[in-house]
Amino acid sequence: MASKGLRVLSTGLQPKCSLSYRGLFQQLAKGGTVTIVSKRSCSYFTYVPEEPPETAGEVRQMNLCQAVNNAMEIALQTDPTAVIFGEDVAFGGVFGATRDLATKFGKDRVFNTPICEHGIAGAGIGVAIAGSTAVIEMQFADYIMPAFDQIINEASRMRYRSGNTFTSAGLTIRAPSGGINHGAIYHSSSPETFFTHMPGIKMVIPRGPIQAKGLLLSCIRENDPCIFFEPKILYRSAVDMVPTEDYMIPLGKAEKIQDGSDLTMVAWGTQIHVLRDVAKLAAEKYGITCDIIDLRTLNPWDMDTVANSVVKTGRLLIAHEAPYTSGFGAEIAASIQQECFGHLKAPIERVTGFDTPGIPHKFEVFYKPDRWRCIEAVRRLIMPKAIERLETSVGYI
């Protein structure tokens, strides 16, 4: 095959050729073959599929995007008041999350809006005020900012300010978030803490397809407004056998996906998969085992699950893509040091994106809290006496 044909390596959606397209056509014209080899795994992490629960009936292979689509389909089937709108959702959305929904449910239920995030958010709140369900899409989490006023000053405050007479309970805001290797400054944001800082709205981030479907259905049915950020790098690369039935995963509850005894790791979304790799590395290098906790809901977050683990292990590593200062790791670290101070064997470590205004295009490989930066944090956690405080003059990354 190799001598006769041309192997074209495909990472993601676009095939990349070491030859030019001209070379490709020449090869084909000669009667040769072209084999496209898909390489779905990302060097940043390896996605390990989640096993469906034993009680699950029929399952179907779905990636995270398809799982989100399935959740919305079920929401539209079960709630006649539910509508989905946003920019470009009618044809399926720029990532395909709303594919086929307009065809199945009609243009009065799944429709495009003008380009106007604050209008979309405001209208979504209005739909909720009128007692219906609105699942609105922000095309990228980076573009949620024009809607900030509506989300903070209106959706989050509606129930409290009105003495529980009006609410935005029926509103769910979805957006793709996080780095994707080439998204750069305006297509890579993880702006969760702008919203976790606001009581009155919930913030949920899934780590995979099974989680995404159950959590999104919970968000849509929750009696509070919710924001659901979907790690876009997982849209295609995370694939599970997802139960086809209608199921929900409760909000406000973290999940321990791995048991250990020496160190606690906390993350959400894509970073969970990085930490799985780090835990393996830590076992090989240092012979330690780790609890890995997926927060799932950041607001309100499940402090008890994290605290119980830290009481056991005495060591905490938090990792997230969002910048260091005022990242959600800061909230976790401050709370856990207060709750578990006497149990801590080392200062809490946060491995995060740097304090830069966005992920810079060509430097993303250095920016992200990858397994090498995380394993260094593990080293500091387990060998505190060996830490030379002056080891690096610029501090820890």
Next chain:
Amino acid sequence: MTMLNLLDQILTDCSRDGRISFYLTVEGEEGAVVGSAAGIEPDDLTFGQYRESCGILLYRGCPVNSLVHQCYGTASDTHSKGRQMPVHYSSTEFSSVSISSTLATQVPQAVGAALSYKRARNGRVSVAYFGEGAASMGDVHAAFNMASVLGCPTIFFCKNNGWAISTRTSDQNNGDGIVSRAPGYGMTAIRVDGNDALAVYNATKAAREICIKESRPVLVEALSYRCSEHSTTRYNSRYRSEDEVEFWKQNDPILRFKNYMQIRGSWDDKMEEEWMEERTSIIASALKEADALALPSPENLFTDIYDKMTPRTEKEMAAMKEHLRKYADKYPLEKYERWD
């Protein structure tokens, strides 16, 4: 309108006395508010800015003492449980959405509600109120465009009252008021004398017909004048003359309506005297009731953040309760309902 005006005057005095912390009136614009309230149905959902809500609620039969309780923030404040500044009313019973201080945020929300009503085919419209100042906000552009494109039965009611705090309309926009924007959005609009309550009533009624029959929005611009200060803070003399205000007081909507009623033989001085006496007594009794009431229990600081209280808030609430027990004499707890 007279009730509204009287209530406004009395509550303004209360704010100057310090009995309530803040107030703002709709003096000079009662015709636009009450005329429009009369032109819509009682269950059409209104999204006020802040100046119109009182008039709409009074027209729809909301008891005065309910409004006074909100201004005082008493334990009987059903609009906001003591959490909002005065005049930030909220009533599901009278279909008037919770007021927020942020300008124009309610306008796209009215569009969403109308969308929902259109789907439900329930014969209701939504009405978004805003001033010509708020019309400069992006949310109004967003709402106009979306309502028009999506075909939403929304009445956009703009009260152009000449002033946004100290900024006159010529510093606010450079076009022909707000009505001129409508064709740009493919939207029907009408400009009406906002101080002629009956004209406003007719215009609003006609707008509603179009919304319901044709499932599309209509913009009504009511020209009026803000005789009052923006709110209880007195800036008037710094940015406009007394003469200007006096001039517009001659165009008072209540006076014009009264004259019309008198000419038609439906009103006279004797009726007015009895009417005003009765209104004053209703308001006085509402104030007396509010004066005597305690503020809501401090527990209300922590409730209604979410549907169900989170573990974090439970902790905060428990800690604060304990703190208040220990430092009871440092806080004005006697003003509040007991927190057991």
